[in-house]
Amino acid sequence: MSSIVIQKISKSFGVTSVLKDLSLTIKDGEFVSLLGPSGCGKSTLLRLIAGLDVAEQGSIVVGQHDVTRLPPKARDLAMVFQSYALYPHLSVYDNIAVPLRMRRLNAWQRLPGVRLFSRVQQKIEREIRQDILEVAATLGIQALLPRKPAQLSGGQRQRVALGRAMVRKPEAFLMDEPLSNLDAKLRVHMRSELSQLHRTLGATFLYVTHDQAEALTMSDRIAVMMEGAILQYDTPDEIYRNPSDLRVAEFVGSPRINMLQGWVCEGRLEVSETARKQLENSYLDLSVEAPHGLGVVVAFRSEQCSLVSAGQSALQGVVTHLENLGSETLVHVRTKQAKDPIIVRIAAQAPRVQLGSLVGVSLAMLPLVFSEHGPRLSAKTGWQDALQTASALAFEAA
Amino acid sequence: MKTLDPIAVKQITKVNWAPFYLLGPAALLMAMFLLGPLLAVLGLSFTDYQLGAKSLNWIGFENFIELYHDKNFWRSLRNTALYSVVVVPTSVLLGLGVALLIEAQKSFKDFYRTIFFLPVMATLIAMAISWQFILHPSFGFLNLLLKEFGLQGHNWLRTEGLALWVLAAIGIWNQFGFNMVLFLAGLVSIPRHLYDAAAMDGASTALERFRLVTWPLLGPVTLFVVVITAIRSFQVFDTVAILTKGGPSKSTEVLLYTMYAEGFEFFKSGYASAVTIVFLVIVLALTLIKTRYLEKRVHYV
Numbered sequence: 001m002s003s004i005v006i007q008k009i010s011k012s013f014g015v016t017s018v019l020k021d022l023s024l025t026i027k028d029g030e031f032v033s034l035l036g037p038s039g040c041g042k043s044t045l046l047r048l049i050a051g052l053d054v055a056e057q058g059s060i061v062v063g064q065h066d067v068t069r070l071p072p073k074a075r076d077l078a079m080v081f082q083s084y085a086l087y088p089h090l091s092v093y094d095n096i097a098v099p100l101r102m103r104r105l106n107a108w109q110r111l112p113g114v115r116l117f118s119r120v121q122q123k124i125e126r127e128i129r130q131d132i133l134e135v136a137a138t139l140g141i142q143a144l145l146p147r148k149p150a151q152l153s154g155g156q157r158q159r160v161a162l163g164r165a166m167v168r169k170p171e172a173f174l175m176d177e178p179l180s181n182l183d184a185k186l187r188v189h190m191r192s193e194l195s196q197l198h199r200t201l202g203a204t205f206l207y208v209t210h211d212q213a214e215a216l217t218m219s220d221r222i223a224v225m226m227e228g229a230i231l232q233y234d235t236p237d238e239i240y241r242n243p244s245d246l247r248v249a250e251f252v253g254s255p256r257i258n259m260l261q262g263w264v265c266e267g268r269l270e271v272s273e274t275a276r277k278q279l280e281n282s283y284l285d286l287s288v289e290a291p292h293g294l295g296v297v298v299a300f301r302s303e304q305c306s307l308v309s310a311g312q313s314a315l316q317g318v319v320t321h322l323e324n325l326g327s328e329t330l331v332h333v334r335t336k337q338a339k340d341p342i343i344v345r346i347a348a349q350a351p352r353v354q355l356g357s358l359v360g361v362s363l364a365m366l367p368l369v370f371s372e373h374g375p376r377l378s379a380k381t382g383w384q385d386a387l388q389t390a391s392a393l394a395f396e397a398a
Numbered sequence: 399m400k401t402l403d404p405i406a407v408k409q410i411t412k413v414n415w416a417p418f419y420l421l422g423p424a425a426l427l428m429a430m431f432l433l434g435p436l437l438a439v440l441g442l443s444f445t446d447y448q449l450g451a452k453s454l455n456w457i458g459f460e461n462f463i464e465l466y467h468d469k470n471f472w473r474s475l476r477n478t479a480l481y482s483v484v485v486v487p488t489s490v491l492l493g494l495g496v497a498l499l500i501e502a503q504k505s506f507k508d509f510y511r512t513i514f515f516l517p518v519m520a521t522l523i524a525m526a527i528s529w530q531f532i533l534h535p536s537f538g539f540l541n542l543l544l545k546e547f548g549l550q551g552h553n554w555l556r557t558e559g560l561a562l563w564v565l566a567a568i569g570i571w572n573q574f575g576f577n578m579v580l581f582l583a584g585l586v587s588i589p590r591h592l593y594d595a596a597a598m599d600g601a602s603t604a605l606e607r608f609r610l611v612t613w614p615l616l617g618p619v620t621l622f623v624v625v626i627t628a629i630r631s632f633q634v635f636d637t638v639a640i641l642t643k644g645g646p647s648k649s650t651e652v653l654l655y656t657m658y659a660e661g662f663e664f665f666k667s668g669y670a671s672a673v674t675i676v677f678l679v680i681v682l683a684l685t686l687i688k689t690r691y692l693e694k695r696v697h698y699v
Binding site for chain 1 (some may be wrong): 559600
C-alpha cells in the first residue's frame with residue numbers, strides 16, 4: 001500500500017497535447033477518482049501511472065520509488081480494465097493465477113508439463129492455489145473457478161477481473177471505468193461493493209470514470225479533469241457545493257446546474273439574457289468583486305431554488321416539462337433570463353404544477369457566481385442583515 | 399370445442415415456395431458442377447471405363463484392389479504426404495512469423511504485405527514457368543548466382559531426391575503469403591487491452607506476450623490456416639505438371655498427377671476415378687477433423 005505522487009507530467013500524441021504539466025498527490029489508502037468527460041486525458045494519466053505509456057516530462061513516485069522510467073512489471077500496480085481484459089482461453093482460476101505465475105515462476109517452470117517432475121514448481125503452485133482460493137472466497141467466486149470467461153455474466157467477469165488485480169496484493173489499484181459495461185442496477189450494487197472492498201483492503205485506489213455518481217459515491221477525493229488539466233481536486237462534498245470553476249459546476253451534479261447569464265455593473269450583478277443590456281429589475285441583489293462590464297454566470301442547483309407564484313419573483317416563466325422521478329419531480333421552467341430551462345426540484349408531495357402555467361423561481365440560498373471564462377468569483381449579498389438573505393435573493397418583483 | 403378458422407388452416411397448410419425458388423439457381427449449379435461429377439466419379443471408380451470407350455463393365459472393387467497393390471500409387475501417396483509434411487508447417491510458421499514482423503513495425507506495412515501476397519495472386523502455372531527459367535541447369539538465374547559465389551549448381555528439377563524438395567520450396571513460396579494475410583487479420587482482431595493486461599500481469603518480453611496472449615488467441619486462425627494449407631498441399635498439381643511431370647523416375651509423382659496421368663495419358667478413367675476417390679476421402683477426413691474435433695478446443699466458448 002503506497003501513496004502516488006505525480007509531478008508536472010506531460011504527454012502528447014503527435015501534435016495533440018493530452019496532458020499539460022499535471023500534478024496530483026494520492027495519499028496512502030485513499031480512494032481517488034479521476035472524473036471528466038471522455039477525451040479529457042484521464043485514461044491517459046492512468047496508463048502513464050501504470051507504465052503502459054511513457055510520459056514525456058515529469059515524474060511518478062509510488063511509495064518511495066520513482067517509477068517514471070520503469071516497465072509496468074516493476075511498478076507493482078494492478079489495473080482493472082473497462083472491458084475486464086480476461087484471457088478468453090484460460091479458466092477463471094488460471095486467469096487469476098497469471099500475475100502470480102508470471103512473478104513467482106521462472107520461464108522454465110512456466111513451460112507446460114514441468115509440474116510433472118519439478119518439486120519446486122509444485123510447491124509454488126500450491127502456494128498460488130492458496131492465494132487464489134483466498135481471493136475467490138473474498139469475492140464469492142469459488143464456484144466460478146473452473147469456468148471460462150465466456151460462460152460468465154458481466155458482473156461475474158468484473159469480479160474475476162478484480163480478483164486478478166487483488167491476488168498479487170499490489171501497492172495500489174488502478175481502475176479504468178470498471179463499471180461502465182454493467183447494467184444500471186448492477187452498477188449501483190457494485191459501487192457499494194467496491195467501497196466495501198476499499199475499506200477491507202485499505203489499499204490505495206485510483207478510479208477513472210466519466211460517471212459523476214460513481215465518483216461522488218465512492219471517493220475520498222475527486223480530481224475533476226478537463227482538457228488535460230485538473231480543475232479541482234477536493235472531497236465530493238466540496239466539489240458539489242463549492243466548485244471552483246464553472247466547468248466543474250456544469251459537469252458535476254444531476255440534473256445540470258441552472259445557469260443565468262449576467263454581467264457586472266459597478267460591483268453589482270445584472271442578470272440578462274442579452275448581455276450588457278440593463279433590464280429593468282433584472283438584478284440580483286449581490287455585490288461582486290469584479291471589474292465593471294465582466295460577463296458572469298450565476299449558477300444554482302435545482303434543490304437550491306423553489307417555485308413561487310409568478311408575481312413574487314422577476315425570475316419567472318412557463319413550465320415546459322415535468323420529470324416525475326417518483327420521490328421528487330423536476331420542473332423545467334423556461335425563463336427569459338436563462339438560455340436553458342431552469343430546473344426546479346420539488347418534493348413528490350408538493351402541490352402539482354400544470355404544464356404551461358406561469359410560475360416564479362426563488363433562490364433559497366446564495367448562488368455561485370463565475371466569470372464567463374470559468375473561475376469562481378466571490379459574491380455576497382448586498383443586504384447587511386444575514387437573516388434576510390433568503391428573501392433578498394428573490395428577484396425584485398416587477 | 400373451438401372451431402378451426404378455415405382461412406388460418408389454409409395459411410398453415412399452404413407451402414411458401416419463395417425460398418425454394420430463390421435457392422433454385424445455386425442448388426442447380428451445385429448439382430451440375432459439384433454433386434453430379436462427384437457421383438459420376440464415384441460410379442466410374444467401380445467400372446473399367448476407358449476414356450472414349452463405347453462401353454463399360456461393372457468391376458466392383460477391382461480398381462481399389464489394383465490400387466492397393468500398385469507400387470506407383472503408394473509412391474505417389476508417400477510423395478504427396480512428404481510434400482505436405484514439409485509445406486504445411488513451414489508455410490504456416492513462415493506466414494505467422496512474417497505476419498508478426500509486419501504487424502510489429504510501423505512503416506512499409508502495405509508494401510511488405512503486397513510483395514508477400516503477390517505469389518498468391520499470380521497464376522501458379524505462369525509462375526511455374528518463371529521458376530523453370532530460374533532453375534534451368536545451364537542458364538538459370540539460381541545456378542548463375544551460385545556460380546558467382548563459387549558454389550556448384552544443380553540440375554534442380556532432374557535430380558532424384560532433390561526435385562521434390564524444390565517443388566516443396568516453390569509450394570511454400572506460393573502458399574505462405576496467403577497464410578500471412580490470414581494471420582494478419584487474426585492479429586488485428588486480438589483486443590489491444592489484453593496486451594495491456596498482460597503487461598500489468600508481468601509479461602515483459604515479446605516471447606511472454608506471445609505465449610500468454612497472441613498464440614492462444616490465434617488458435618482459431620491457426621487451425622483454419624493449417625487445414626486450408628493441408629488441403630491445398632494435397633492438391634499440388636500445377637508445378638508438378640509443368641516442371642517435372644512426376645519425374646525423375648517418378649520421384650515427384652503426386653496423387654493428383656497420378657490421377658491425371660492415369661486418366662488423360664493412359665485413358666484409364668475408371669482407375670483414375672478410384673485415385674480421385676482416395677484423394678477426396680483424405681480431404682474430407684481433414685475437413686472432418688477440423689469441424690468435429692479441433693474447433694471445440696480452440697474456440698473459447
